[in-house]
Amino acid sequence: SQQGEEDPQALSIQEGENATMNCSYKTSINNLQWYRQNSGRGLVHLILIRSNEREKHSGRLRVTLDTSKKSSSLLITASRAADTASYFCATDRYGNKLVFGAGTILRVKS
Amino acid sequence: EAGVAQSPRYKIIEKRQSVAFWCNPISGHATLYWYQQILGQGPKLLIQFQNNGVVDDSQLPKDRFSAERLKGVDSTLKIQPAKLEDSAVYLCASTTGEDGDTEAFFGQGTRLTVV
Numbered sequence: 034s035q036q037g038e039e040d041p042q043a044l045s046i047q048e049g050e051n052a053t054m055n056c057s058y059k060t061s062i063n064n065l066q067w068y069r070q071n072s073g074r075g076l077v078h079l080i081l082i083r084s085n086e087r088e089k090h091s092g093r094l095r096v097t098l099d100t101s102k103k104s105s106s107l108l109i110t111a112s113r114a115a116d117t118a119s120y121f122c123a124t125d126r127y128g129n130k131l132v133f134g135a136g137t138i139l140r141v142k143s
Numbered sequence: 144e145a146g147v148a149q150s151p152r153y154k155i156i157e158k159r160q161s162v163a164f165w166c167n168p169i170s171g172h173a174t175l176y177w178y179q180q181i182l183g184q185g186p187k188l189l190i191q192f193q194n195n196g197v198v199d200d201s202q203l204p205k206d207r208f209s210a211e212r213l214k215g216v217d218s219t220l221k222i223q224p225a226k227l228e229d230s231a232v233y234l235c236a237s238t239t240g241e242d243g244d245t246e247a248f249f250g251q252g253t254r255l256t257v258v
């Protein structure tokens with residue numbers, strides 16, 4: 034069964050706007066990770082946030098984690114057409130068991 | 144460094160036939176995963192290996208799916224016999240295996256179509 038649930042399922046924005054995706058999960062985690070998948074390709078790791086961290090930045094990406102609410106958000110600032118992809122959160126339970134959510138499809142229009 | 148290699152990239156078979164997928168993880172990576180990704184869904188974990196031992200195979204349909212990782216390096220995933228609902232992309236991923244705080248590296252996947 035899926036551990037994480039992303040919201041929204043799909044998001045369409047204009048180039049230059051910010052995109053926010055949310056992820057909720059059910060059980061205790063070691064860390065939470067976000068991945069990107071371009072159409073027909075494998076997944077690429079974007080960022081990892083540990084369970085004792087609340088916020089993390091990497092370039093135009095900002096991730097927050099609220100373990101009390103069992104939720105995380107991914108913010109992509111100043112989006113580009115090349116950001117068009119599916120985005121997945123994955124929870125790393127103890128023992129390196131990586132469980133993925135259903136994903137958010139992001140479309141950035143130029 | 145070389146990435147995770149998978150083959151074949153595409154496979155079309157008839158239902159009730161058998162098929163095998165191969166994965167070569169990044170050198171030195173102890174943990175290897177097989178995921179099934181049905182169109183429009185997120186990857187579903189089928190099996191997780193730590194070296195050559197199975198850590199989790201709770202979602203592997205064992206009546207038709209089997210996987211092995213001999214010598215703790217390469218891995219093969221087999222489906223026998225295949226059903227129409229097995230049509231999906233099969234993804235292999237690997238990590239260093241250190242507890243937590245590690246990113247997974249994915250191969251390009253094998254797209255299976257069962258007709």
